[in-house]
Amino acid sequence: MSKKNPIKEAADIAAPALGAAGSKALAQAIDDLAKNTDNEIGQQLLGWVEGAVKTNGPGAVVAIKDWIVDLAEGDKIPPFPDPPPPLRIQSDMLAALQNAEADDKSKFRDQMVLIGDALGSVLLGIVSGLIK
Amino acid sequence: MKYLSAILLLATVLSSGCVSKHVIRDRSAWETEAAFVNNLVVAEQNAISALMNRSCRCDGDGEWVYAGAADQICAEAAEALVVVRARWAWHYQMMLFNAGTIEERPAEKAPAIPDPSSLCEEMTDE
Numbered sequence: 001m002s003k004k005n006p007i008k009e010a011a012d013i014a015a016p017a018l019g020a021a022g023s024k025a026l027a028q029a030i031d032d033l034a035k036n037t038d039n040e041i042g043q044q045l046l047g048w049v050e051g052a053v054k055t056n057g058p059g060a061v062v063a064i065k066d067w068i069v070d071l072a073e074g075d076k077i078p079p080f081p082d083p084p085p086p087l088r089i090q091s092d093m094l095a096a097l098q099n100a101e102a103d104d105k106s107k108f109r110d111q112m113v114l115i116g117d118a119l120g121s122v123l124l125g126i127v128s129g130l131i132k
Numbered sequence: 133m134k135y136l137s138a139i140l141l142l143a144t145v146l147s148s149g150c151v152s153k154h155v156i157r158d159r160s161a162w163e164t165e166a167a168f169v170n171n172l173v174v175a176e177q178n179a180i181s182a183l184m185n186r187s188c189r190c191d192g193d194g195e196w197v198y199a200g201a202a203d204q205i206c207a208e209a210a211e212a213l214v215v216v217r218a219r220w221a222w223h224y225q226m227m228l229f230n231a232g233t234i235e236e237r238p239a240e241k242a243p244a245i246p247d248p249s250s251l252c253e254e255m256t257d258e
Contacts, residue, residue: 095223098223106237
């Protein structure tokens with residue numbers, strides 16, 4: 001069952017013709033969604049989108065609506081939208097993703113070390129038992 | 133042992149129908165790709181720098197000009213150049229680290245990206 005999505009609703013009704021009022025409403029909806037998004041990278045990106053709406057109006061956001069919805073609700077970060085955000089933002093996004101992957105990798109390695117230690121102890125116990 | 137094999141087989145069959153969150157690549161091909169992308173970025177960075185040096189200047193307010201007039205192409209080139217110079221090496225090292233090609237993780241915080249006007253002096257040198 002699909003849940004009600006404030007961005008989709010706002011973007012569906014927003015249009016460049018709505019001007020400042022539409023931009024404000026859409027920026028507010030994006031801000032609310034960012035606060036409720038349990039995803040640090042998603043929050044950063046939604047912050048960029050919110051800024052873009054305030055600066056350029058809702059037109060650009062309507063164009064990348066599907067991408068925003070994927071970002072806000074999906075389990076994964078979709079590749080950059082078209083048109084992409086500025087290179088600085090892209091770099092920040094990528095840095096956050098790379099750090100998250102590196103953290104996971106370090107965690108995985110630590111877990112493997114723990115498992116290796118545990119297995120080593122078990123093997124040592126078996127070998128000791130055999131020698132006796 | 134049979135029981136364990138059956139579980140592993142079932143897990144493989146079930147997971148094969150899903151879209152994986154990971155990508156498995158041939159190591160040699162990936163490392164060659166990464167090295168090529170790095171060489172390409174560095175070559176483009178040097179080319180942008182040389183072309184900017186030939187054509188782009190800053191006015192007294194730090195705005196980019198070409199032939200005496202405000203120039204968007206120079207401004208965009210300056211922005212791209214500061215991002216590449218500040219961040220590419222870090223992103224590249226992270227790529228290699230996350231792929232297991234290098235052991236040492238880069239600093240967690242990516243380097244700060246300076247303002248494009250930081251290039252003004254360099255591009256004004258004759």
